[in-house]
Amino acid sequence: MPRSRVMFLAILGVSMMIMAIIALNNQPITPEEQAERDATATVAARKAVLASTVKIVVSYGTEKRRWLEDATQRFKAQYPNIDVELLGEGSMESYRALSNVVDSSPTYWRNRPLPILWSPGGRIQVALLNTDQGREFATQCKDLVLSPLAFIMWKDRADAFEAFYKDRGGITFDNLEDALSEPKGGRWGEIGGDPNWGLLKVGYANPNESNGGFMFLMGLTYAYLNRTAAATVAELSDPKFAEYARRIAKAISIEPLNSSGVLMDSMMRQGPATYDLVILHEALAIENAQIAINRHGIPLRVVYPKYNLYSEHPMCLIDHPSFTPQQREAAKLYQNFLLSREMQELARVYGYRPSDTDVPLFVEGSPFNDPNIRAMGVSNNIGQTIVQPDGNTLKQILTIWNRAVN
Numbered sequence: 001m002p003r004s005r006v007m008f009l010a011i012l013g014v015s016m017m018i019m020a021i022i023a024l025n026n027q028p029i030t031p032e033e034q035a036e037r038d039a040t041a042t043v044a045a046r047k048a049v050l051a052s053t054v055k056i057v058v059s060y061g062t063e064k065r066r067w068l069e070d071a072t073q074r075f076k077a078q079y080p081n082i083d084v085e086l087l088g089e090g091s092m093e094s095y096r097a098l099s100n101v102v103d104s105s106p107t108y109w110r111n112r113p114l115p116i117l118w119s120p121g122g123r124i125q126v127a128l129l130n131t132d133q134g135r136e137f138a139t140q141c142k143d144l145v146l147s148p149l150a151f152i153m154w155k156d157r158a159d160a161f162e163a164f165y166k167d168r169g170g171i172t173f174d175n176l177e178d179a180l181s182e183p184k185g186g187r188w189g190e191i192g193g194d195p196n197w198g199l200l201k202v203g204y205a206n207p208n209e210s211n212g213g214f215m216f217l218m219g220l221t222y223a224y225l226n227r228t229a230a231a232t233v234a235e236l237s238d239p240k241f242a243e244y245a246r247r248i249a250k251a252i253s254i255e256p257l258n259s260s261g262v263l264m265d266s267m268m269r270q271g272p273a274t275y276d277l278v279i280l281h282e283a284l285a286i287e288n289a290q291i292a293i294n295r296h297g298i299p300l301r302v303v304y305p306k307y308n309l310y311s312e313h314p315m316c317l318i319d320h321p322s323f324t325p326q327q328r329e330a331a332k333l334y335q336n337f338l339l340s341r342e343m344q345e346l347a348r349v350y351g352y353r354p355s356d357t358d359v360p361l362f363v364e365g366s367p368f369n370d371p372n373i374r375a376m377g378v379s380n381n382i383g384q385t386i387v388q389p390d391g392n393t394l395k396q397i398l399t400i401w402n403r404a405v406n
Helices: 003-025 031-051 062-078 091-099 123-133 155-164 173-180 211-225 239-252 260-273 282-287 289-296 325-338 341-349 371-376 391-405
Strands: 054-061 082-089 117-119 138-143 145-154 277-281 300-303 314-318
Touching: 054 062, 054 091, 054 325, 062 082, 062 145, 062 260, 062 282, 062 325, 062 341, 082 091, 082 325, 091 123, 091 211, 117 325, 123 138, 123 211, 123 314, 123 391, 138 325, 145 155, 145 211, 145 260, 145 282, 155 173, 155 300, 173 211, 173 239, 211 239, 211 260, 211 277, 211 391, 239 391, 260 277, 260 282, 260 289, 277 282, 282 289, 282 300, 282 371, 289 371, 300 371, 314 325
Parallel strands: 054 082, 054 117
Antiparallel strands: 117 314, 138 314, 145 277, 145 300
């Protein structure tokens, strides 16, 4: 056979093989086959992560510092090649900093390294950030732990207040306004308490700086609306809502602090002389239950608003081109680790409700099942859960509040 014909047949054979391979690759695959390919790719990516050291930066709301630091030490023991740097930041301040991030810069706020994972106090901040960025800049969010809003009060004060307002629902936003306004003027002697307690002193965190403060604002807003359905800009633009917010702020009168943790620390350190009641998330009451008794000899009480919401502590991946595939894979490993059964059970030790509903709360060994914690009022009945409005409406709520109180 002539050499030219042999070469022709060889080339033809190779071409047919290439065409066959292309045709094979273009064939539709079943969901099972695609899942197997994805799993193989994931395993390869994880092997690449574990083969060399990779660093990830995690920005988190400081309320959950103790749990997150404990969990991170356990993660590092299991994945020594993944260097996790934790940045404890206020949820609202980190939201504002991330709102200004552009694709061309790998840093943000005060030239800090851009976090690949962001875990603010609530999905409120996620909605605000993605609205500002005009896209899902914070993506693949998963709720880590939960903590509902609560009125946290010294027990003797709570007993007196509830007895006075027993026919009007006890401790509520409306009754607080009534107690703080004239003619009662917030005087304990006028609302069934000991006149020597002086004035009723209520604390809340600044909604502009704190997730706990924004939760307070949401609880107040839905108490005004008297429903769980999502608030609208139109109804909150009604001057009646602004007047309601103004009355509440004027009645409380104490300047709000910028951090939920700082506010709770102040209540524990200074006692009833400074705060009779603070409006924060439940976990802070559980964490400080024994401290209250040790320092002041008075237990705490927890009462949930009629219309309530959770601090969900979502953990989201930040969608930015500066992150490598190895960093993205390491971030997912860390996120999934925090959602593991062991870490979810650990969260209960620090007063948080696991986001994993398969992890029970009121069982033997859980702090939630401690008789003293149950006696405080901690329960599964946290009130009616509200529907969170979209990011634009949340921004309007904050704007209306600021104009009303300033």
